[in-house]
Amino acid sequence: MLSAASRPYIAASVPVLREHGVTITRCFYQRLFAAHPQLKNIFNMPNQESGAQQQALASAIFAYAANIDNPAALAPVISRIVQKHVSLGIRAEHYPIVGKHLLDAIAEILGAAATPELLAAWAEAYGLLADTLIAEERKLYQAHGVEPGEYRAVRIVRKQKESDTVSSFYLQAGDGAELPPFQPGQYISVAVNVAELSLRQLRQYSLSGAPDSGYWRISVKREEGSPAGLVSNLLHDQFQEGDVLWVSPPCGDFVLAPDDMDTPLVLISAGVGVTPMMSMLHSSLQLSPQRPVNFLYATLDGRHHPLKRELDGLLMRHSQMQSYVAYERPAANDCVPQDYQQQGYLQLAAVPDALLPQNAAYFLCGPAPFMRAQRNALLARGVPERQIQQEVFGPSLLEHLQ
Template sequence: MLSQQTINIIKSTVPVLEVHGTAITTTFYKNLFEAHPELFNIFNHTNQKKGRQQTALANTVLAAAKYIDQLETIVPVVKQIAQKHRSLGIKPEHYPIVGEHLLIAIKEVLGDAATEEIIHAWADAYGVIAQVFIDIEKEMYEQAANQLGGWKDFKEFTVIDKVKESDVITSFYLVPTKTAVVPTFEPGQYITIRVQIPGEKYACNRQYSLSGAPGKKYFRISVKKEAEPNTPEGKVSNYLHEHVNIGGRVKITAPAGDFTLNLETHTPVVLISGGVGITPFMSMVNGIAESQPNRPVTFIHASRNGNVQAFKEELKNLKSTLSNYQLSFVYGNPSEEDVKDIHFSKQGYIDEEWLKTKVIDSDADYYICGPVSFLRAIVTSLEELGVNSERIHFEFFGPAINL
């Protein structure tokens, strides 16, 4: 338990964190990796270079300061972060290292304003917050390891098939190298894949949604080939596309994530994806097709054109299984062939006026996945159209942000 004096001191730092939070976390990561370069084997290098992780941590520290006297308020956010930590292999022994360098960064950025009283208060508060993460993650590690076919940390899988889904997206079918059992998962979850790219000093980790239905004898991930291979965001995806073939081996963690579809309820489902954001929805819609074929499903996918859209035929074929299924493709720059497709519904972007005519259902649950700008636009439109925020669920790839 924190003393009331400590709570008051932590709350008094909120205005400072609102101004200097990102500077503190940027300094923190710089110092952390200089002192412990081995942690590059855990953290996503792209998120570091683009500043995403720094911003996400700053948001988390700020939220912790605001709600230090009622940490239960931020437990949902803590659980979301803990899912990623478990998937990346963050362990209890890492937390003291993080705490040490976070306090150093606070002192370095704030200078004399970071009094001994403030530093001591944050040391106490960090201990409490870290223990919340450690306890939640302990349960997650145990759950991942104790399920049928489960395991802890990373496990080697072999690629048994590799399928080109579009001009930019390729699917990889993975099975355990040494065992036969593949654990089940919740539609919408992801795995972390770890590869050691020749010429790279540290291992590279990326999280990819599982794009197949649960209950199969394999995992399927579908990877978009990003940018150029020598750019941070393109390094792993290019390596997988060009160098990991059938028979190749990779290391992955057990499925994680809380952006999931409940297959126990029967409410109508609206899936709205942009670009590679389609991947978790393939798991969801296939899961519905196999276990709830009468559940109403509306699937809307937006992309540049049909050539870069993955799973076009797979989505169309689901009409033979799903009894109440609406499928729409929205293309920014469609080809003549795209326009002729029976499921082509709109050129340009998904907007509020068009959504109003297609999917507004007060009983439906809405799932959105795609780039940040796409998420903001869709979530805002749904809220403007009166959809209850509790029925709007969204996911994007990378550290948590605020929409």
């Protein structure tokens, strides 16, 4: 617990962080990479260039300061940070390095306002957070049976085009052993050497297949002309069947609750956000054949509808399942109602009430604006907030704390 002496200084920092947070984090990363360039292998460098990483860290620091006496609010955020850190191979010895450069950045940007008392308070607050993260990450590494930063070799046994922009990679253990189990909704980090950056880069991809299929499957979207798609495009262009990838253990807490298999399930996604939903769908249909499942999906058109054939096959075989699809700009050969039911952005107000039961467990995945719109629409319909989960990374993870 933060000491009484430090608490007023952290509280007083909240408006300062709101105003100067991104400037502080920009300075922090400059200092960090100048002193420890090898850490660029862990961070998403295109996000550094775009400013997204600086914004994410500024949001995290602000949220921590604003909620330092509210552990219940911080707990879900800490849980997701721990999962992400384990997928990246963050080690205990990274924390003192980060702490030093963060405090140095605060001192540089705030100048005379960064009194010894303020810096001491932030050193204490950071130390408490670091201790919590280190302890929780150690437990998760032990549960996975791996050392921090230890990656597994997997072989691509099948590569399949799913749409104009998405391909699936079917993975099996490189040594022929059985891959460890995962929970539907989890992701893995994939490590790829990027020659143009002279760095190894890590990206997270949701597992899109059934947990008991005997393989892991990731379905990767090509991002033409986008720095954010650097690794994804390399996977599309340079990796073929028979090639080896290095991957993390399955991580993430955006998962189906194993003890809640009777409540109706509603899966709402857009774009490549369909991937964890397909894993959840397969799992629910296998483990709880009587559980009603409604699958709502939004994309551009039929050519950009990944895993459509697989979804249609499941619909034919499982009477407890229903789907509802929105195409933003349907192509000439996209047909109603065979291919889609709504034109334009997915509007829940136009979805039949039977597909949005009040007592359902709701899962959202897709671009942040999409998830925000669907969450607000569900709340407006009277769906309790506790029944809505969403998969988020970066700054949007902290929206409900700010």
